[in-house]
Amino acid sequence: MVKKTITAKDIILSPGSIPFVPPGIEVDGKTVFTSDQGVKLESLPDWVAIIGSGYIGLEFSDIYSALGCEITMIEALDQLMPGFDRDIAKLAERVLITPRDIETKVGIYAKKVIPGSPVVIELANFKTKEDVEVIEVDACLVATGRIPATKNLGLESVGVEVDRRNFIPVDDRMAVLSAGEVVPNLWAIGDANGKMMLAHAASAQGIIAVENIVGRERIVDYRSIPAAAFTHPEVSYVGLTETAAKELGQTEGFEIATSRSYFKGNSKALAENEADGIAKVIYRKDTGEVLGVHIFGLHASDLIHEASAAIANRQSVQSLAHLVHAHPTLSEVLDEAYKRAAI
Structure with missing residues (x-):
């Protein structure tokens, strides 16, 4: 060899x-x-x-x-x-x-x-x-x-130890850590760091790593990264589940609320004969900030990106309720959920 x-x-x-x-x-x-x-x-x-x-x-x-x-x-x-x-x-x-x-x-x-x-x-x-x-x-x-493919990488030669699940420790900039300290010029992205084991999350981390390498400080906003299961119909979500949102609220001192809308009330879904589905919005009661959105239904993996952008920009259901969605489209399922939340 x-x-x-x-x-x-x-x-x-x-x-x-x-x-x-x-x-x-x-x-x-x-x-x-x-x-x-x-x-x-x-x-x-x-x-x-x-x-x-x-x-x-x-x-x-x-x-x-x-x-x-x-x-x-x-x-x-x-x-x-x-x-x-x-x-x-x-x-x-x-x-x-x-x-x-x-x-x-x-x-x-x-x-x-x-x-x-x-x-x-x-x-x-x-x-x-x-x-x-x-x-x-x-x-x-x-x-x-x-599980991460982190065996036989020679990490020990630079003083890096994987955690108990064999993930490479990194900070929010994707810099590799050794005993909590940054290892200069070494970065780790994707499934190997265990932050979010999704292909598009890995791609985003790669961009963040390069941005930091060239001196433009950036971090990953994991709450705004969507996920999807490509079933028929699809499942998608972004942000927190209701359980996680309640736990965050207890820690930070706020209450949450939820709003739901259904594909059976959407004209495009009915025309497609795909009326099984739901959109669920989880938000803060005090500020209206969207904490999580979960969708099950036709083209859920496409619809979720509107919610992803809303969470990335920390938007409230009150502001989102005034957005205008084309009719007839599946996106009106989210429009309806935002409007119900803002009432």
């Missing part, structure tokens, strides 16, 4: 992430596979177990069920879609899971997964760890999130 030394004034680390495979699960890439391998299957299994009901599990269950697969979704926590706002998750479950050929097991984890034909999965209660049952399926997708 030929060694090569490259020198530079500044170095940006961007090693990305890899799928996380919990202990007890054996992956063979064919009958038991991760999301990286799940998009390259040579044939469709009749019955697929999906471990995890977050973004990855939800999107793959949407695709596989649409293609005719029977699904068993296994979620270790006590509710499906644990990372989503509860109002959104309830409606999404009713639309994306309940009417489809998807069986759900909640509060259950895969203690052991053995590849083969069939795939054997030993299930146990997540809280008590007691064995529950053994199921046999045609294939198993392990959708339990991703």
